[in-house]
Each structure stands twice: as structure tokens, then as C-alpha cells.
Amino acid sequence: MDYDVIVVGAGFTGLTAATQLMKAGVNVVLLEAQERVGGRVEAQVFEDGTAVDAGGQFFCRDMPEVVSLAREFGRTFVKTYAEGDTTYLPEVPRGRAEAIWNGVDALRETMIASDLSDPALRTLTAYDWAQRQPVLDDIRQGFLRMVTGLWCRAPQEIAFTYLAANDRRITNTTSELELFLAGTMHALADDLAETLGDRLRLGMPVTELAISGGGVTVMTGTGKMTAAQVVLAVPPIMARRLSYAPALPPHLTRALDAWSPGMVIKLNIRFERPFWRDRDLSGMTMWNDPQGLFACDASRDGYAGLIVFVSGPLAATWHDKPARELETFVIEKLAEALGDEARHSLDIRMRDWVDDRWSDGAYSDVITSLDATDAEATLTTGMPPVHFASSELSPSFPGYVEGAIVAGKQVAAKVLKLSPGR
Numbered sequence: 001m002d003y004d005v006i007v008v009g010a011g012f013t014g015l016t017a018a019t020q021l022m023k024a025g026v027n028v029v030l031l032e033a034q035e036r037v038g039g040r041v042e043a044q045v046f047e048d049g050t051a052v053d054a055g056g057q058f059f060c061r062d063m064p065e066v067v068s069l070a071r072e073f074g075r076t077f078v079k080t081y082a083e084g085d086t087t088y089l090p091e092v093p094r095g096r097a098e099a100i101w102n103g104v105d106a107l108r109e110t111m112i113a114s115d116l117s118d119p120a121l122r123t124l125t126a127y128d129w130a131q132r133q134p135v136l137d138d139i140r141q142g143f144l145r146m147v148t149g150l151w152c153r154a155p156q157e158i159a160f161t162y163l164a165a166n167d168r169r170i171t172n173t174t175s176e177l178e179l180f181l182a183g184t185m186h187a188l189a190d191d192l193a194e195t196l197g198d199r200l201r202l203g204m205p206v207t208e209l210a211i212s213g214g215g216v217t218v219m220t221g222t223g224k225m226t227a228a229q230v231v232l233a234v235p236p237i238m239a240r241r242l243s244y245a246p247a248l249p250p251h252l253t254r255a256l257d258a259w260s261p262g263m264v265i266k267l268n269i270r271f272e273r274p275f276w277r278d279r280d281l282s283g284m285t286m287w288n289d290p291q292g293l294f295a296c297d298a299s300r301d302g303y304a305g306l307i308v309f310v311s312g313p314l315a316a317t318w319h320d321k322p323a324r325e326l327e328t329f330v331i332e333k334l335a336e337a338l339g340d341e342a343r344h345s346l347d348i349r350m351r352d353w354v355d356d357r358w359s360d361g362a363y364s365d366v367i368t369s370l371d372a373t374d375a376e377a378t379l380t381t382g383m384p385p386v387h388f389a390s391s392e393l394s395p396s397f398p399g400y401v402e403g404a405i406v407a408g409k410q411v412a413a414k415v416l417k418l419s420p421g422r
Contacts (some may be wrong), residue, residue: 003029005415006218006227008206011039012401013389014233015192016408017415022199024416029227030196031220033205033358037193039234040362041401043186044268044349050303052268053184054351055362056401057298057307060179062172063402065409066188073191076182081274081297082175084282087337090289096138103139104146111164122373126163127155141288148292148312151366151399152262162367165376166398176400182300185401208243209386216385219243229385229415233408236379237261237360239388248383255379258372259392261354261361262399263315267308267330268349274304275341285337290314293333306334319354326350364392364399384418387411 007018010032018030036042042055058080059066070077088097110133114121121129126147130140147155151163170176181188193200208219209230216230232239240256248256274297276283283297283306292314298307308330310318318326327348334342353362367375379388389411394403 001215001228002225003027003227004419005029005229005231006031006216006225007231007233008218009033009039009232009234009238009390010037010189010193010200010202011233011391012041012189012192012404013391013408013411014039014231015189015196016405017231017233017389017412018199019192019195020409020412021415022196024412026416026419028199029225030200031204031206031218032200032202035202037200037202038186038189039404040353040359040364041186041189042351043184044351046268046270046347046349048347050270051184051187052298052303052305052349053180053186054266054268054349055186055353057180057185058177059185059400059402060172060174060176062174063176063397063400065405066400066402069192069405070181070188073188075188075191077179078182078300079179080175080177081277081299082177082282082284084277084280086282087285089285089287089333089337092138100138100142103135104142107133107135107139107143108146108167111160112168114160114164116161116164116373121161121164123370124160125156125370126158126160129160130155145286145288145291149294149309150363152264152311152315152361152363153260153366153368154313157260157366157368159367159370159372161370161373162376166366169394169396169398169403170400171396177296180298206242208245210245211383211386227385229387229418231387231389231411231415233389233411235259235261235359235365235390236375236388236392237365238358239390251378252383254372255375258367258369258375259365260368261359261365262363263312263319263354264362265310265315265318265326265350265352265354267310267327267351268298268305269308269330269334269345270303270305270347271341271345272304274299276306276338279339281338283338285334287333287337293330295334295337308334315352315354319352323350323352365390387414
């Protein structure tokens with residue numbers, strides 16, 4: 001064997017798994033298709049040299065793994081600006097806005113408390129379930145907007161049992177937008193990568209796994225290598241794009257086929273100053289029309305800026321149009337919400353994650369097959385010596401960087417348990 005373990009994919013799951021195995025004395029190598037690490041965590045740079053996160057970015061104090069890792073590498077925490085009013089479009093009276101927000105939270109708690117063994121729920125999408133709830137329509141629409149924004153697919157597509165089970169594992173009591181890193185989340189991925197040294201190989205896309213009683217042969221664009229065990233630390237959709245010899249058994253194929261990619265476009269928009277604060281606005285803006293549009297303040301020392309997320313079907317629509325048109329659309333929406341000064345941005349950086357070559361989408365894959373109630377458990381069990389691991393499968397904070405780190409530690413522990421002599 002060339003290695004004890006080959007880890008495929010250098011997002012936070014793969015980086016964490018590889019570093020945990022390295023610390024345990026395992027002969028491990030981490031293969032990454034791209035010329036960078038981070039997966040769905042990526043940085044872009046403005047003309048003045050300011051780096052911003054183009055992918056995963058936010059976290060909160062209730063996410064211990066990412067907090068601990070950032071502290072370990074001495075990264076600076078920034079508290080997201082949240083003073084002032086949230087803007088709703090169309091406009092909603094302040095009292096009613098708070099009532100809607102509380103109603104959405106209550107509906108979310110009702111969803112989480114559902115008996116997911118009930119066969120009747122297994123035939124429902126998130127939209128179907130919401131339509132059956134005895135709530136006012138503006139609360140229902142707020143819930144559906146929340147689903148679109150966080151899971152980045154239309155509620156009409158997302159399996160309800162998946163959504164409820166997924167949301168049960170998102171346990172923060174403070175806002176998930178509470179914090180970000182001054183030096184970017186991607187820089188933290190680079191910190192982890194540096195600890196691996198030459199155990200990290202960039203620009204090595206894996207194409208095929210040949211599985212035998214003696215281990216696994218991994219085919220790349222430049223050759224092949226062998227290992228006793230392999231960790232596929234990639235989203236389920238990317239795992240299903242690989243070739244397997246022999247073919248995966250039907251239950252694993254069904255589990256991989258259950259997923260669809262999230263769809264999101266993220267824009268970082270730089271301004272001379274955070275002008276919205278002059279009007280006692282937080283910068284946080286929620287649009288009910290169109291659904292799938294959300295903005296928040298991402299300013300920090302020396303930088304004034306807003307982030308705009310275009311999510312779900314709205315992202316799919318704009319993906320097929322020129323980027324300049326989307327920038328114009330977003331700026332006009334911001335001007336309507338926050339004032340004319342929004343039209344005077346200094347610079348814009350946009351990252352379209354729809355149909356991304358190496359992730360297929362963001363923030364994460366979601367289950368859209370209504371009958372695939374065991375897909376996550378099936379993939380977590382895997383087929384040793386091949387293991388599946390990703391933020392989607394995390395027992396804690398799926399779809400977040402926190403979840404990716406947890407998944408990486410979980411699969412590393414599993415691999416060590418199956419390693420001879422350990």
C-alpha cells in the first residue's frame with residue numbers, strides 16, 4: 001500500500017480528517033482537485049487588496065469547533081453589526097415584523113418536534129407541510145422564505161423529513177451570523193493546510209475508485225495510488241460523479257442519488273462608508289418579493305461593505321444571465337431598501353456557486369427524493385474501506401463550517417477504529 005488512508009477533498013471536512021489522522025501517526029495523503037483548499041470556503045480580493053469570503057463565512061459562539069480552531073491559529077473575530085432596524089421589502093410595520101419573526105420561529109419548532117416516523121410525513125415536501133399548518137399566511141410565507149434562504153432550494157422540492165431532521169441538528173441559540181473572521185474563513189482553511197505539509201496534493205482530481213479485499217486503488221488525472229482505506233470528504237453529489245469498480249451496491253447508489261445541489265450567488269459590495277447606519281439601519285434586509293434575496297452588513301475595521309445572497313430558484317434564474325445585469329439588479333434593490341447611496345458602490349465581487357465544477361452548488365446539497373429517508377444514515381455507514389464524510393452528513397450543524405469540522409473528526413475516529421493495531 002502507498003498509504004494507510006487517502007482522503008479525497010480538501011474542504012474543512014477533508015482538512016480536519018487528514019490532520020486528525022496525521023496527529024495519530026497514520027500515513028495519510030489528502031488529494032484536492034483544485035489548486036486551493038477550502039471547498040465551498042473561498043476568498044476573493046478587492047483592488048485595494050482587501051480579502052473577503054466568497055463562500056462559507058459566518059459562525060457563532062454556539063459552534064465550538066470553528067471557534068476553537070480559529071483561536072488555535074490566532075485569528076481575529078469580528079462581530080457582525082446588528083444594531084438598528086432590519087429592513088423588510090415590501091415594508092412591514094415594526095410590530096408585525098416581530099410577530100412574523102416569532103411566528104416563523106414557532107413554526108420551525110413545530111417542524112423540529114414532528115414525529116418523523118409518521119408515514120404521512122414521508123410524502124410531503126417542505127412546502128406541502130407549511131400549507132397544512134394553521135398559521136397566518138405572512139408567517140407561512142416567512143417560513144418558506146427562510147427555507148429558501150438557508151437551504152437554497154425551492155421548498156416545493158425539499159423533502160420535509162430531511163428538512164426537519166436537518167434542522168434538529170442546528171442547535172445555536174445565538175444568530176449564525178453573529179461572527180466572522182477578519183482575515184477570512186478561507187485563511188483558516190489555509191492554516192490547516194499548512195500543517196499537512198507535503199501530505200496535501202493540490203490539482204489532483206480523483207476519477208475512479210477500484211475496491212478490492214486488499215484495499216482501494218484511487219485513480220487520478222496523473223496516475224494511481226493505493227490505500228487500506230479511503231475517505232471521500234466531498235459533497236454527496238460529487239461522490240456520485242466518481243466511477244467505482246465494482247459498482248456501488250444499490251442502497252448506496254440510491255442514497256447518493258437522493259441529493260440536489262443548493263443554489264446560491266454571493267456578492268460582496270464595497271462602499272466608502274456604512275451609510276445605512278446613518279438611518280439607524282442594521283443593513284440586514286429581507287425581501288419577500290423576490291424570495292431568495294437577503295443582505296447583511298459585513299463591515300470591519302478599514303472596510304465598509306454589504307453581502308447580498310441570491311438563493312434558490314432566484315439564483316438559478318440569474319445564473320443564466322450576464323453578471324453585470326445581476327449586479328445592477330442587486331444595487332437597485334439595495335437602493336430601494338437602504339437609500340440612494342447604495343448606487344455608489346466602490347467595487348463588487350461576485351461568486352456564482354450554481355453548477356460549480358467542484359461542488360455543484362452551495363451552501364450544501366439537500367435531499368429532494370421524498371422516499372430517501374435513510375440516505376444520510378446509509379452514507380454515514382458507508383462501505384468500508386470506503387467512507388463518506390461531508391458537512392451534509394454531520395451530526396451537528398450540517399451545512400456549516402462547524403458541521404464540516406465535526407464530520408471530519410467523526411470520520412477520522414471511525415477510520416482509526418478500523419485501522420489494524422490501533
